[in-house]
Amino acid sequence: MAARRKNSIPETDTKLDQVLEMITMMQKDNMEHFQKLEQGFERSFQKLESEIREIKSDLTKLKVTDEKVQKLTLTVNQLQENQEEMNEKSKETEIEMEKMRNQMALLEIKLKADVLRFRGVPEEEGENIKKKMTHHLSKYINMEEDEFDEDISKVVRANYSKRDVLKRERDVLIFFSRKRTREDILAQSIKTSLQIQDKKILILKDIPNRILQKRKEYYFLRDFLRENNIRYKWEDLEGLRATYNFKSYRLTTVPQAQDFLEKLKKNLKEIPATLQDQNG
Structure with a gap:
């Protein structure tokens, strides 16, 4: 019995040694595993840190680009405002120039009021x-x-x-x-x-070319008035004044002249019809 107990002690020691060896191996394996994990985490963290830096760099570039875009937008808006202002001033200048040209034409008419041209x-x-x-x-x-x-x-x-x-x-x-x-x-x-x-000689008033060019735009009405023996007189600067049915019509724009012509044609067509009804 005592001999069996003595024999069992070495067996127990052997088992304990085996357990310790297993624990040591497990610790070693765990350490290696943890080291691999740590290295993996470190690499991941390094990669993540690198990506964050790149993102920061890109954001900085985007910010700079965005600022440039904003500046360019402001510049373009300013240029558009300047262009609009210039266009407005150009229109005002053109209006003033037109007034001056009209005044010069009127002055020329006055200077040529005592002149006749024979062609x-x-x-x-x-x-x-x-x-x-x-x-x-x-x-x-x-x-x-x-x-x-x-x-x-x-x-x-x-x-x-x-x-x-x-x-x-x-x-x-x-x-x-x-x-x-x-x-x-x-x-x-x-x-x-x-x-x-x-030889037949044409007698003309000496009219400035500027006004003659404007009058050409009203020749369609002038010709019709002449054909129908309707009295008219040219306005000094533009347009004409026609007298029809004892009423005077001052026409100083081409649309006015066109509208007057249409009404005149319609009225002249209605007159023969009215006379026919009266005689019938």
Whole structure:
């Protein structure tokens, strides 16, 4: 019995040694595992730290870019405001320029109020144009030549380029010192045409080119008024004044003139129909 107990002690020691060895191996394995985990965590943390730095860098760049975009946006907005301001000033300047051009045209009209332009007068070398025009115009309005000569201050041929001269005779400009004589010629031109050397002469008021160009926009109405014997008179700057059915119509824009023409055509069509109904 005692021998068995003695024998059991070494066996127990052996088992304990085995357990200790297992524990030591487990500790060793755990240590290695923990070291691997620690190394893995460290690498993960390093990677995470690197990614965070990159994110911070990107955010910084984005912030800088965003600031640049904001500055550019402000600059663009400022440029747009400046452009709008310039456009507004340009419009104001154009309005003022238009007023000045109109004032100059009115001044030119005033300066040329005593002038008539004669187009188509035969041109001869070495001609005495004043004597020629005095002779023909005095007969045209039944006036003595000496008296007519006193009513004009100057007679000249208009200056043109050589190319224009080849196309037609240069216009003759007559400056009148007596307005009544000028008006008599205009009044006579409505009744009969002026003939010089068997050639029909066109008598015109000397109107500034700026106003003549504007009047061309109203020729469609002018032609219709002439065809229907409706009285009209040109406005100084733009448009015309027509008299129809004892009523005066002042038309100073093209849309006004177009609207008036349509109403006039409609009215003239209704008149024959009304007369037919009355006679029927």
